[in-house]
Amino acid sequence: MSRYRSVRPVQVLAALLLSGALALTGCTGADDTGSSSDKAADSDARDAGAGAAAGSGAADSSGEGGSKGKEAAPVPGPTAHIIHTASLTVQVKDVPKSLAEARTVVENAGGMVGDETTDRDSEGRERSRVVLRIPADRYKEVRTELEGSGKLLDLRAKAEDVTEQVVDVESRIKSQRVSVARIRELMDRASKLSDVVTLEGELSTRQADLESLLAQQASLKDRTSLATITLSLSETPVKKAAEDDDPGFADALGGGWDAFVGMFRWIGLALSAVLPFLVGAALLLFLWVRFLRGRTPGRTPAPAPAAPPVPVPATAPAATNREPERD
Numbered sequence: 482m483s484r485y486r487s488v489r490p491v492q493v494l495a496a497l498l499l500s501g502a503l504a505l506t507g508c509t510g511a512d513d514t515g516s517s518s519d520k521a522a523d524s525d526a527r528d529a530g531a532g533a534a535a536g537s538g539a540a541d542s543s544g545e546g547g548s549k550g551k552e553a554a555p556v557p558g559p560t561a562h563i564i565h566t567a568s569l570t571v572q573v574k575d576v577p578k579s580l581a582e583a584r585t586v587v588e589n590a591g592g593m594v595g596d597e598t599t600d601r602d603s604e605g606r607e608r609s610r611v612v613l614r615i616p617a618d619r620y621k622e623v624r625t626e627l628e629g630s631g632k633l634l635d636l637r638a639k640a641e642d643v644t645e646q647v648v649d650v651e652s653r654i655k656s657q658r659v660s661v662a663r664i665r666e667l668m669d670r671a672s673k674l675s676d677v678v679t680l681e682g683e684l685s686t687r688q689a690d691l692e693s694l695l696a697q698q699a700s701l702k703d704r705t706s707l708a709t710i711t712l713s714l715s716e717t718p719v720k721k722a723a724e725d726d727d728p729g730f731a732d733a734l735g736g737g738w739d740a741f742v743g744m745f746r747w748i749g750l751a752l753s754a755v756l757p758f759l760v761g762a763a764l765l766l767f768l769w770v771r772f773l774r775g776r777t778p779g780r781t782p783a784p785a786p787a788a789p790p791v792p793v794p795a796t797a798p799a800a801t802n803r804e805p806e807r808d
């Protein structure tokens with residue numbers, strides 16, 4: 482009994498301690514579980530709020546972007562660069578007056594007058610030729626006014642699109658400037674004299690290329706921004722062409738006669754060209770026949786044949802004595 486009594490309080494105490502520990506562990510786990518669940522709930526709520534805000538922001542941005550896309554104008558392409566040139570020939574009654582009017586039209590359009598040449602024809606009628614530079618946006622308007630200043634005799638217009646050339650020159654200028662800047666940086670860092678001399682030569686070459694590109698750009702800008710019109714004014718009347726261009730009998734006869742005369746003319750010209758050679762050949766042939774033919778070596782005249790002997794008659798007595806001379 483004493484043993485049972487001594488053991489029992491110890492077991493009871495151990496059981497109490499164990500139950501207390503379990504109670505504390507359960508409370509702590511419940512607190513941790515609750516806090517973790519609360520934290521998860523809070524995080525889910527925050528994520529949901531953030532997602533909703535993001536969704537609303539995306540919707541707003543998409544809505545604004547759509548409205549802006551509808552309201553915004555289309556992006557324009559590269560500006561076209563075109564060189565306009567024209568040549569006009571106009572017949573007028575008074576050249577000085579028409580020239581003064583053309584100058585006024587060009588100056589009012591913001592252009593300028595270039596080279597000018599004035600002379601007179603064989604009949605004393607005045608003629609003028611002037612080069613006009615007009616802004617490209619006023620080119621068609623000014624050309625129309627100049628065409629209507631008199632009777633238009635000749636018109637030649639040309640439009641050359643140099644947009645690609647302008648863009649290419651601009652791109653090359655940018656690259657060349659970057660290259661020149663790089664060479665200058667290398668020159669600042671160079672320590673050897675040989676390197677400095679080499680870099681200076683390279684720098685001068687690239688600067689020359691850059692200046693050439695800048696000159697091309699300036700030329701293109703001048704020709705695209707200002708159109709060129711060459712205006713020729715004249716008082717000379719134009720001869721009207723014949724209404725009937727079909728050839729008739731008289732035209733055919735005249736053409737045949739012209740061809741006949743032309744044939745003999747060409748024959749005479751051909752004989753005139755050959756005549757000196759014929760005269761020279763005839764002279765050489767005459768000299769050869771006259772002087773050189775008989776003196777040609779290796780040729781001897783053939784001997785003449787011998788004459789046959791004369792027969793003597795047999796019955797004729799031979800004369801032996803002579804008749805005495807008489808006093």
